[in-house]
Amino acid sequence: MSSPSTPAVETAGLAKVFGETRAVDGVDLVIPQGVVYGVLGPNGAGKTTTIRMLSTLLTPDGGTARVLGHDVVKEAEAVRSRVSLTGQFASVDEDLTAAENLELLARLLGFSRTQAADRAEELLAAFDLEKAAGRQSKTFSGGMRRRLDIAASLVITPDLLFLDEPTTGLDPRSRNQVWDSVRAMVALGTTILLTTQYLDEADQLADRIAVIDHGKVIAEGTTGELKSSVGTGALHVRLVKAETRPEASRMLTRLLSAPVFQESDPFALSVRTDDSERIAGALGELARAGIAVSDFAFGRPSLDEVFLALTGRPAEDTTADQEEDAA
């Protein structure tokens, strides 16, 4: 058994190879119990593969991983009895109704017929799906399906829940519902490991974040630590004429004393800074120099900017994701 001080997850040199691709290339993580831990990275960074190894669905090719004190290879059964996984793609039976899906899983977990029906009802109520209980889940919206999928992971309350990109593809309202559920679950004592492509999501939910790229952890810390390593804010400017960009870039570099990134959009520039007074002045200078600005915004760093700061290159999609899907 594990005490509360046993880490929820502890990996050392965890690795997984698909053909030529080192999908996960030596991941070291220590995740305490009782927190929401965010694993942040672009498509193909190795997030899903890592989660699948931790939930015993994939066997690691190298390194070790212990989940709640149990080795994921040698004690897979013990791990499975205490964790639950909500994958990136809903793993419910689309031909069955919401209630039947939950009853099916409850029965396969060993609940009696009446216990299973009661549990299904409880979970449907908890995830606001009572009205849809008798509908085939293939008629569900993306948000409902995701909630059903999360409910399906909670038939037995897990000590550790893996959520693989829980809000990818959801509309803002559904996303907020999922976020609320995550906050509620952690408040009630479940440790949550979630992967996301969105810094905003990690920021909203996670106590600590690991940034993964090309199968490696490139940064780890609290959201505050991570953000201060990047700069707390960024100014985005969109110009009316693309040919004014070099001049605008030179001026902003000088006025804000910070490097300017030329974005892939030929009209756009961004600068990492949090000095709002100097920003106001700089925008005025641009106007006086005859450089017309069509749009500007000042906000928190995007995942792209975190990546720029951490790796010196933009976050990019790689093909490794397809291999993850195939696995």
Place this chain on the structure above:
Amino acid sequence: MTVTSEATAAQGAPNDALRKALTSQIRPSRPNPLTAVRVSAWRTMRKMKHYGVAVLFDVTLMPIVFLLTFTYLFGGAFAGSTKEYLQYFLPGVLVQTVVMPTVYTGTALNMDITRGIYDRFRTLPFWQPATIVGSLLGDIVRYVLALTTTMAVGLALGFRPDGGVGGVLSAMLLLLVFAVSVSWIFAALGVVAKAPETVSGTSMLVMFPLVFTSNIFVKPDTMPGWMEAIVNVNPVSNAATAARGLIHGDASGSDIGWVLLACAIITVIFAPLTMYLYRAKSRS
């Protein structure tokens, strides 16, 4: 830049329903294999129920079309009269009726794997092959529906079983055993195929030769010797011969014995193979 909604303002205040659901401490012991099989069969039957009449239509349309066209188009030429032909043909159509839908077992299994519920099953502590065995057994409902409907149409067209009710029921029972055995072949295919469409596509390559190079439609004595030999070793022919015998009350023990032997061989090869492939799937 960042939209913060009102919904997120209620920082981690779980509602009562969620609190109740998440504080549940039920930790049942793992279900025994029999329960797991029963639950999986229940699942297959629930799915069928949701599709209702469509299931019946799916499995009986083909046999009925065959029954009508062969009897009234070729029946006279094959057997002298349509009435005479129907007496020969109907038991064969029953074999076709149960063999064709065995493909569903494969497509259903493949959908589980490709659409993701397989991942969830694999993290649960029950006896894993239960999902396959349960689905095979649940499909018996489909076969029973198909058999009774085709038989009813046959009776309406003037088919008369000389073996009486007992003969018909024992033939149906034998064909159910046959169908469950054959469905293991498609279950294996369902585990290895990349997509459900592959299963249904490939199955036609298996199904058509199997059904047509048999004695379902015509007696093999007019065929060239090599074809007759193929037809006679085809288990579908054995099943048709035995069904014919039972329905008309003149089955020999060896007719039935051959079918049961074929069932045993198919099951002994394909059941363990399917389970092995299923367990080995994507562990690496």
